[in-house]
Amino acid sequence: MRYLIVADIHSNLEALEAVIRDAHGAYDQVVCCGDVVGYGADPDAVTDWVRKNAAHCVRGNHDKVCAGMADASWFNSAAARAAAWTQEQLSEVNRKFLCGLPEGPLEVGSFLIAHGSPLDEDDYIVSPADAANLTGYLDARISFFAHTHLQGGYQLHRNGVISLSAVAPNLSAATVELENDPFYLLNPGSVGQPRDGDPRAAYLVYEPARRVVHFRRVVYDIGQAQRKIVAAGLPELLASRLADGQ
Numbered sequence: 001m002r003y004l005i006v007a008d009i010h011s012n013l014e015a016l017e018a019v020i021r022d023a024h025g026a027y028d029q030v031v032c033c034g035d036v037v038g039y040g041a042d043p044d045a046v047t048d049w050v051r052k053n054a055a056h057c058v059r060g061n062h063d064k065v066c067a068g069m070a071d072a073s074w075f076n077s078a079a080a081r082a083a084a085w086t087q088e089q090l091s092e093v094n095r096k097f098l099c100g101l102p103e104g105p106l107e108v109g110s111f112l113i114a115h116g117s118p119l120d121e122d123d124y125i126v127s128p129a130d131a132a133n134l135t136g137y138l139d140a141r142i143s144f145f146a147h148t149h150l151q152g153g154y155q156l157h158r159n160g161v162i163s164l165s166a167v168a169p170n171l172s173a174a175t176v177e178l179e180n181d182p183f184y185l186l187n188p189g190s191v192g193q194p195r196d197g198d199p200r201a202a203y204l205v206y207e208p209a210r211r212v213v214h215f216r217r218v219v220y221d222i223g224q225a226q227r228k229i230v231a232a233g234l235p236e237l238l239a240s241r242l243a244d245g246q
Ligand code: ZN
Pocket: 008, 010, 035, 060, 062, 147, 149
């Protein structure tokens, strides 16, 4: 089984379609680490696709707010406005789907998926120190996480943590061979709103049988996604940041 792992799609249909085209033929099953909606202009179309195509998906913090399961009091004003708008747009079937998404971590075969940390779905793992805090607490050798919108990850050894960017400098086009000994925390990056300075949509393909992970980036029609955000009356910042990858 080869897994297409996506996350933080954030209602960006143009980015999602580019990922599906780019990954065509390279995977057997879709797995999503949450934040299907929020920020972008196509919540219903993106949720339709995830509902019909993802074999496994955990909920993200934006999914909870946009489905009406949590309030937006800790969102910034642009995120809160987008969440309120998304709530109005979602069809009942899609709202129910988002409400029913499980909290991570979720076991998929021999690995785990989570939105934030495997220990707390709302926690961010942004540094080797954050990853090191999880040593001894992970229930699987390989965990996929998201939430930070930063593609990459960490190798957890008994005596320290190595960032994957040190192992594979050009990570956006890297195939990383997984070693037997360390634990891994792997982030596919964000499909719909990358924040690592590279505006291209991010994803990865995991092949357990070969023990390899392919990190991928793909260009998409950012202009079209931006025009839809502006036309929907959503905050302009949510359009402009797409071009910056921030
Ligand atoms: Zn997100």
